[in-house]
Amino acid sequence: MEQRISHFLQKYVTEVYFPNIRITDIVEVLILTFLIYQLMIWVKNTKAWMLMKGILVLAVFILVAAIFQMHTILFLAKNAVTVMATAAVVVFQPELRRALEKLGEKSVLSSMVPFDTTRDRVRFSEDTITSIVEASYSMGSVKTGALIVVEQAIRLTEYESTGIHLDCLISKQVLEQIFEHNTPLHDGAIIVRGDRIVSATCYLPLSDNMELSKDLGTRHRAAVGMSEVSDAVIIVVSEETGAVSVAHSGKLLRDITREELRASLEQIQNRKVESGKWYSLRKGRRKNENKTVE
Structure with a gap:
């Protein structure tokens, strides 16, 4: 053995x-x-x-x-x-x-x-957050369409050049006036850098994601397309329903609340926009999960 x-x-x-x-x-x-x-x-x-x-x-x-x-x-x-x-x-x-x-x-x-x-990039103030939030839901209440691109680390110079150059502080009144119907600047998107609007009537790339809902219009597809090619956060106000949506990293959160919009902007302000924290916004929206487009 x-x-x-x-x-x-x-x-x-x-x-x-x-x-x-x-x-x-x-x-x-x-x-x-x-x-x-x-x-x-x-x-x-x-x-x-x-x-x-x-x-x-x-x-x-x-x-x-x-x-x-x-x-x-x-x-x-x-x-x-x-x-x-x-x-x-x-x-x-x-x-x-x-x-x-x-x-x-x-x-x-x-x-x-x-x-x-990018480390020295000027972030926007609390007044800017309040102005964007208040203007978005004010325009939504009267069904005025809007497309607001909030720039982060990646500079959007190539898209900025497609519009009309501006250099003005953000306020609720300015945003409402820009997107008012029949005004020269209402068509297209605005690009926000820090506390200032740098360009209006900008053209954004449309997403070719076939999984997007068929009821989404050009404005929402442009928001998703812009989020696919940059790290920007794009705010969309629907002209048909007045609902406010946010696009980031190719994802679209539809019909979000005022608090959720403020939370997403505060994350950018604190330079803490990370995939995990962005998805944490979605976890609190289980009741509207059927409205979330990925």
Whole structure:
């Protein structure tokens, strides 16, 4: 019996390979895990998910062709890989750009980069928050449509240039006058930077998210589209219903309360707009979950 045990240990246990694990190996695994997780989240929340499904279908098709030795199909697939990769980069350029911007928004990176100018960005005052909230619900009560883009770390210069340059302090009266029907500046969006309105009648990119509710108009789709390509918070006042909604990070919270709008603006004011805190707003809205568009 002892000989059998000794033979087993010599044959199997002594030949087991135990790698020499270093601290750098553990750190490397953690970094790769984090990057792969972030990539999976990015794929899930963008049009890249549709691309991944298409790639899986093509992979199955090519596997079948390889099994049955379909040489022509294999030749075409081999030579089309480079073209398809280039086409994917072109098609998903907005998503890739947004992913790199999100990487630059991380607080860890900001603390390490000494020339990060966003740290000194002037935030808006409590009076600005009150003016935006009061004006939004005042316009909503009379069903005056409005689109207010509150800029954060990413400067919206390219969208600012599509409108009419302004430089005025925010007040309830100014906002109501801008979006009043039949006034020269009522069409389009305004961009808010700090305590000032920097541009009006701005054109925003429309979202092509097919999961958005069909009853949403151009104003809401523009708000979601802007939130997909920047870190801005966009406030929408519906011209049809008077409801106030907020878009951020590709998500749209519809028909929010006055307190919820103030809370979202106060988070920006305190430089604490993070995904977890943004979603905490949504957790308190279970009763209206059927109105939430993702």
